Amino acid sequence: MPDTNSVAEKFNSNFKFLTGFYSGANKKLIASHNGELTQDKVSAIASVVENQLELYGVSKGAVKKVFNIVIETLQNILIHGEKDERGVRHSYFVVGKSDNEFTISSGNIVHNPTVDKLRAKLLDIAGHDERALKAKYMQVLSNGEISSKGGAGLGFLTIALKSGNQLNFDIQKINDSVSLFELHSKITG
Amino acid sequence: MRNLIIPEERHTPKVVLNPESNTFEISGKSFPEDSRQFYKQVLDWLDEFMLTKPKSVNFKFNLFYLSSSSIISIKQILLKLKDVGNGGADVQVLWHFDSDDDDIRKTGEDYLKLTQMNFQFIANEE
Numbered sequence: 001m002p003d004t005n006s007v008a009e010k011f012n013s014n015f016k017f018l019t020g021f022y023s024g025a026n027k028k029l030i031a032s033h034n035g036e037l038t039q040d041k042v043s044a045i046a047s048v049v050e051n052q053l054e055l056y057g058v059s060k061g062a063v064k065k066v067f068n069i070v071i072e073t074l075q076n077i078l079i080h081g082e083k084d085e086r087g088v089r090h091s092y093f094v095v096g097k098s099d100n101e102f103t104i105s106s107g108n109i110v111h112n113p114t115v116d117k118l119r120a121k122l123l124d125i126a127g128h129d130e131r132a133l134k135a136k137y138m139q140v141l142s143n144g145e146i147s148s149k150g151g152a153g154l155g156f157l158t159i160a161l162k163s164g165n166q167l168n169f170d171i172q173k174i175n176d177s178v179s180l181f182e183l184h185s186k187i188t189g
Numbered sequence: 190m191r192n193l194i195i196p197e198e199r200h201t202p203k204v205v206l207n208p209e210s211n212t213f214e215i216s217g218k219s220f221p222e223d224s225r226q227f228y229k230q231v232l233d234w235l236d237e238f239m240l241t242k243p244k245s246v247n248f249k250f251n252l253f254y255l256s257s258s259s260i261i262s263i264k265q266i267l268l269k270l271k272d273v274g275n276g277g278a279d280v281q282v283l284w285h286f287d288s289d290d291d292d293i294r295k296t297g298e299d300y301l302k303l304t305q306m307n308f309q310f311i312a313n314e315e
Contacts, residue, residue, distance in 0.1 A: 039222040043199050064292060071220050071256055078222060142303055144261045146225040154257035 007084045010174050011107060014182065015092040018105055022096035030095040030102070037081070037091050042074040049095050056097070058189040065162045066102055066187050070095065072155050072162075073106045073183060079151045081108035084178055100189040110181045115171055118181065122169050125160050133161055159185050190241050193234045201227055202252060206234055208241070214249040215266075216285075220256035228262040235269045243278045246270065251285035251313070252293060260296065267304050274306070281307050288312040 015034045022029035030052045031045055049070050053063045077091045084090060091108040110118060128136060137157050144153060160167050166186040173179045190208055197203040202217035221227040248270055255263065267282065274280035284297035294310065301308045 039200060042222075043220075060289065061291070064290075067254070068292075071254075075220070075222070075256060075258075138299065138303075141260065141264060141299065144264070146258055146261055148225075151258060154260065158257040 007090060007109070007174050007178060008088070010172070010180055011090040011092060014107055014180065015094070018092070018094045018096070022094075022098070026099050028097040030097055031093070032095070033091075033093040035091070036089050037074065037077050037093070039078065042071065042078065045074060045093065046070050053102070053189070056189070058102075062102075062187055062189050066095075066104065068162050069104050069159050069185050069187065072159050073104055073185070076151075076155045076183075077106055077108045079149050079155075080110075082111050082178065084109055097189075102187045102189055103184055104187075105182065105184045107180055107182045109178050110171070112173065112177060112179055115173075115179055119169075119171060122156060122167070125156055126165065126167065128160075128165070130161075130165065133157065133165065137161060159183075163187055190238060193230065195230070204231060206231070206238070208238065208243065211247070213246055214251065215263075216249070216251040218254040219252060219259035219263075220254065221259070224256070224258040224262040228259075228266065231266055232269055235266070235273065239269075239273050239276055242276065243273065245279040245281075246273060247281045247283055249283040249285065250297075253287060253290065255293075255296060264300065264303065267300055267306065271304055271306055281309060283309050283311055285311045285313055288314060 012034070019029055019032050021027065031048045033041065033045055046067055050063060050067050053066060074093060077093070081089050081091050089109065092106065094105045096103050125133070137154065140153055140157060163185040168184045170182045171179050193204060193206040195204040197217045200220050200222070202215050202219045205212050205214045250263070270280050270282070286293040286297065297308065297310060
């Protein structure tokens with residue numbers, strides 16, 4: 001019988017680690033969310049981030065980039081975040097400031113059979129320089145359709161482009177069914 | 190031909206499609222949870238509109254944020270407009286952007302490259 005508590009435990013412990021990181025010197029927690037996500041929460045969180053960044057005097061261009069990445073990251077969770085065996089769609093989201101660098105982090109469940117494909121997709125993006133990323137983006141834009149889930153395959157590419165390919169990820173197996181997919185992107189303010 | 194008027198909401202733009210007053214506009218921000226569902230009504234309306242054999246369409250886009258899936262939807266709308274043009278109408282795309290917003294301007298340029306339609310780029314002054 002799969003131990004679902006270990007899923008909740010893993011998510012909570014990662015979330016705690018991330019939020020705890022931003023209590024250090026020259027660091028600030030800008031926004032955080034742990035639990036089920038809805039579209040209304042997406043816009044609420046994005047507004048909080050936008051307002052906070054403006055308070056810190058971050059340039060308009062950087063605020064826009066962060067806002068973009070926040071929406072794409074959150075909508076990625078909404079569209080692709082899976083449920084555990086108890087039907088709980090665990091996820092977390094953290095935006096933090098470290099000196100003048102902003103990091104946007106997220107965690108969601110992915111089913112184990114999809115892990116290899118996901119890893120390959122992100123490694124492929126990581127291997128592209130800016131020009132190649134833009135070319136790939138134009139290609140997907142040209143051929144792209146919207147899937148039945150509501151996604152268009154442009155999410156990770158958009159995050160990569162906005163962050164100057166400052167995109168890191170980690171996939172940790174939790175049990176025989178599910179893994180935790182964590183994504184981090186950085187913007188310099 | 191009925192009008193399609195959708196007021197701006199939290200995650201979706203204002204849409205005004207009114208052939209009688211010659212107003213065609215999509216403005217605001219676009220990040221619906223399901224772009225396909227939201228923009229289907231626009232695409233369906235354009236299908237109907239095409240059958241009325243319009244003479245000219247000046248379509249204004251004044252968007253200040255587009256999520257990645259919305260970007261595909263807007264592309265689909267532009268291609269539909271292109272079909273309207275192929276049916277004999279004079280179609281102009283009026284692509285507005287804030288003068289300090291490179292992203293939206295560049296997205297317009299991407300669309301121009303992709304669709305090869307008649308685009309006018311109009312900077313909104315502050």
